[in-house]
């Protein structure tokens with residue numbers, strides 16, 4: 001029975017991978033673009049989940065690290081002609097550096113105070129990229145040249161797709177491994193009982209700062225990919241609202257779960273289109289609803305979804321998934 | 336030989352005096368009990384030794400080295416492990432993961448090797464897992480090893496906490512009321528484990544305990560605290576016949 005299960009599991013996984021990898025061959029460019037944007041959100045959400053879900057340090061400044069990564073790679077690419085396979089990791093490293101800088105003063109902060117401190121960091125970064133004109137081009141925005149490799153341009157979504165999938169795959173596997181080894185256990189120990197964690201030999205300073213560094217590295221890499229996907233950066237892309245969206249992703253997906261981060265990120269990235277599609281459909285059915293769709297609905301829907309998940313499903317989409325899986329395992333014996 | 340020497344130890348919280356001018360010596364390989372009425376300062380003493388609190392005055396010498404200013408994780412690395420009066424386990428994690436956390440100081444793999452699950456990380460995970468299984472066998476908790484600790488009965492949780500401390504391969508083990516709230520049978524089991532830990536593993540034990548039966552049965556030396564200072568010390572028999580101790584504690 002078990003072997004049967006895992007064979008099916010593997011088969012599904014292989015089918016899924018084949019379908020995903022061949023996507024640029026058959027899917028609509030908009031879908032491919034959305035998959036890229038989802039992949040970028042997945043990386044950022046996993047990063048935030050390592051800090052907030054695993055280590056228990058809430059951050060309302062995650063968008064700032066994405067911004068730092070995005071601007072680092074945009075500036076390196078546009079001003080120094082650095083190739084993308086250097087600018088994207090560089091975005092991660094610069095963001096991780098700022099993560100460490102933020103991590104130290106935040107060591108003694110918890111809960112609301114930590115939320116406020118990280119949020120302030122986000123505001124400062126936003127201010128910095130708006131006003132440091134000579135470097136970031138400020139409110140005029142900065143254009144990012146298309147990435148090239150061996151003189152071959154990877155500008156359009158169907159090529160960037162493979163770059164994105166590459167980073168999503170290695171960073172997801174890396175996070176999964178981290179979570180199941182010594183470092184991940186130390187993070188969770190700090191989240192659950194910091195005194196006991198310290199008494200069994202976990203250095204709180206080291207691991208809390210490390211969580212900040214890893215989390216912001218993920219955010220920075222996501223930012224680097226984002227800069228190539230949108231080809232144009234503006235400070236308004238990285239406001240507090242984006243940080244809140246990342247929080248929403250990990251709550252809806254499942255705090256502390258890597259798989260949950262993926263669910264949450266994909267779900268929330270696709271949600272505006274789902275809402276719009278639903279509104280269009282309703283508009284066609286009922287004349288009085290026609291053309292009533294408003295972008296603001298998305299924000300309201302985020303709020304509503306977070307509330308629903310916090311109250312009804314605290315383990316997030318990952319919890320629902322786990323339950324579906326177990327009920328299938330027990331099928332046809334439903335008990 | 337003196338393994339742990341406590342000299343003139345005092346701990347104050349504002350106006351409250353938890354410990355005053357305490358001197359105490361723990362010899363290598365002994366089972367040293369610390370007893371005293373409620374609020375006598377026993378847990379405070381453990382908190383000072385394990386670095387959770389820093390004493391207001393005095394020194395704690397581990398083989399002659401003062402450790403009283405070190406952080407808890409540094410003291411853990413020096414080989415001092417403890418259990419808590421109110422169980423402090425990671426309730427959402429499995430028994431195995433709790434014990435694996437005990438191995439933390441003996442593992443050295445960094446971010447890169449952990450995220451690749453390769454090389455050092457893989458090797459150390461496997462080694463620690465083997466050691467954890469040995470401790471699980473020793474404590475007879477095989478059946479619950481994959482269960483979340485929070486879902487287990489109190490007596491089993493106490494054992495898991497023992498296991499987590501043992502996984503640290505300590506030189507000194509501090510046990511804060513290991514048999515509190517247990518029935519006769521469970522108490523006997525724990526007393527047997529404590530003796531095995533001392534004799535087979537050669538770990539020096541300092542134990543706070545209210546159950547006089549257990550203390551008199553298994554302790555080598557007993558220190559009696561009252562209102563933060565030492566009022567008696569010696570073998571269980573000597574302490575039992577000390578009039579000051581009888582007045583403060585046993586005679587209650």
Ligand SMILES: Nc1ncnc2c1ncn2[C@@H]1O[C@H](COP(=O)(O)OP(=O)(O)OP(=O)(O)O)[C@@H](O)[C@H]1O
Nearest residue numbers: 348351352353372373374375376377378379380420
């Ligand atoms: N963090 C703290 N802040 C203030 N006072 C404290 C603190 N910890 C302990 N105390 C006080 O120090 C004194 C000694 O407490 P301690 O917990 O060491 O006693 P104990 O001997 O372990 O008692 P019990 O047998 O009840 O566990 C008590 O008066 C207690 O109120």
Ligand SMILES: [Mg+2]
Nearest residue numbers: 377378379420
């Ligand atoms: Mg106590």
